[in-house]
Structure formats: C-alpha cells, structure tokens
Amino acid sequence: MITKAELLKCSIAKFTQCGSKHVTLDDIAGSLGISKKTIYTFFDNKEDLVAASVENLLNEYKEDINGIVNSNGKNPILCVILIYQRGFEYLKYFKPSFLFGLEKYYPKASTVFNNFVEELSNNIVYNLLKQAQEAGDIKEAVNLELIVSIYFLRIDKLIFKKNNLFETYPEEELFNHLVVYNLKGIITSNYSNSYFE
Secondary structure, eight states, X not given: OOOHHHHHHHHHHHHHHHOTTTOOHHHHHHHHTOOHHXXXXXXXXXXXXXXHHHHHHHHXXXXXXXXXXXXXXXXXXXXXXXXXXXXXXXXTTOOHHHHHHHHHHOHHHHHHHHHHHHHIIIIIIHHHHHHHHHTTSBOTTOOHHHHIIIIITTHHHHHTSSSOGGGTSOHHHHHIIIIIHHHHTTBOTTOOOGGGO
C-alpha cells in the first residue's frame, strides 16, 4: 500500500513539471500503480491534493531554511544568500504553468504558496537583514522594508514573468543578478564575504 508521503512526493514532482491543471488524478495513480480510489482515501479532491503537495514542498524548504539559519546565524547576509540559493534549486524545476495554475485554478494551494512567500520575505529575510544592519554590515540609510519589497518579495514572479528565465539564462547569472548584486549595493565596505569579491 502506498503511503501519503509517497503520494505527495509523486504529486509535487508531476505538478511542478507539467502544471497542476494538466496533471490528472488518473495520471498520478498510473505513475504510482494505484487506483484513483486510493488517492481519495487520503484526499477529498484534487484541490486538496494540490494544496497538500505544495505545503509538503514548502515544509521541506522551511527545514532547509531553518538548517541554514541555525548553522550560519552569526552571518545574516550569508543566510539570505544561502536561503535564496536553495530556493533557486527548487524553482529551477518548476514550469511557469505550475505557479500560474495555482493562481488560476487552485486558490487553496495558491494561498499556501503566497503565505509562505510573504513569511519568507517579510519576516525571515527582513529580520536577517535587520540583524545585519544593526551589526553595521548594511548601510544605515537603507530602508529594509523597501529593499525586501523590491528585490526579495516575489522573485518567482520575476523569473517566470513571460518566459522561464531559467531557460534563457544560466542559473548562476540569474542568482547573481537577482540576489547577490542587490545585496552588494546595500552592504557597508567593512562587510566581507567571498560572494562579494
């Protein structure tokens, strides 16, 4: 018998690669060698499965974020870089249709995703940048709320605006332009890290 965790893992892989609207419960059942009825023992409908799959993926990323902060907490700027570096590893596997499909067809899953993005940028990243500013590593005149809103709030929307930028530019170039260079502009001259050399 398949476990709920196995079902979620298969579902998120299919949804992110093909778009949640284009993947049917029959597709998922066929991939797992189970009946669609088995899926219904875990979830009432497809929207619940999509929402749970997104939540499962985001919980995995949250664990990564906690690990990054716990092991690099004394260097909050580095934490921000590593958090987004890990986020890029997730995003590069997404087809733009996945996120667009959430917004259009699966409001529950879209809300889960949007709440996570808000929490990540407006709480976690903001607080890390605030620590760096208080330590003198970010220029005092920098408005952190504005920086977070402009550069860190919806990186996913920038990457997938019309085309998938992962298909146009190398991941490292995208990462540098969207994360590293923006941070470089706000750090003080006394902050040193290999990312900025």
